[in-house]
Amino acid sequence: MTSRFNIDEIFEMAEQIERNGANFYRLASSRAADPEIRTLFAQLAGMEENHLRIFSEMRARYAQDRGQVVAYDPDNEAGQYLQSMASSHGWEGKASPFRELTGTEPLSQVLWKALAAEKDSVVFYTGMKDTVNPHDHLALEEIIREELGHVALFQKAYDQHRA
Numbered sequence: 001m002t003s004r005f006n007i008d009e010i011f012e013m014a015e016q017i018e019r020n021g022a023n024f025y026r027l028a029s030s031r032a033a034d035p036e037i038r039t040l041f042a043q044l045a046g047m048e049e050n051h052l053r054i055f056s057e058m059r060a061r062y063a064q065d066r067g068q069v070v071a072y073d074p075d076n077e078a079g080q081y082l083q084s085m086a087s088s089h090g091w092e093g094k095a096s097p098f099r100e101l102t103g104t105e106p107l108s109q110v111l112w113k114a115l116a117a118e119k120d121s122v123v124f125y126t127g128m129k130d131t132v133n134p135h136d137h138l139a140l141e142e143i144i145r146e147e148l149g150h151v152a153l154f155q156k157a158y159d160q161h162r163a
Contacts, residue, residue: 012059021051025041025048036107111162115158
């Protein structure tokens with residue numbers, strides 16, 4: 001049986017994924033030996049923070065348009081579940097695929113990993129369409145368009161820097 005999510009929960013996951021990404025890129029920036037890679041990671045952290053702001057604004061807009069749904073959840077189990085989902089899907093910003101990075105890799109390798117992370121986020125959100133009510137598809141499409149914008153940016157940067 002497929003779990004059902006409302007669009008507010010999807011936005012909550014999106015926001016957490018962006019927080020994860022920003023945190024990772026800030027940490028990666030502080031550890032990178034190459035100044036160009038350090039600058040790139042700092043820029044990526046800023047992009048993720050911008051996405052977080054955009055998703056927060058979208059979430060507020062959709063909540064206002066549809067009315068805020070408040071569910072009884074005194075132990076915040078739903079929030080913990082959503083945080084777990086955000087940490088285990090669309091690995092953008094998670095440390096696990098980047099653990100092997102030392103800060104000395106060629107810029108093209110770093111960009112390739114970032115591009116793969118963004119593509120995985122698009123796949124994750126596309127798959128989430130089956131878990132929301134059809135009237136929420138438009139909101140999810142907005143998230144996907146934002147992520148596709150990152151894919152395009154990383155693809156362009158990768159094409160410019162590949163060996």
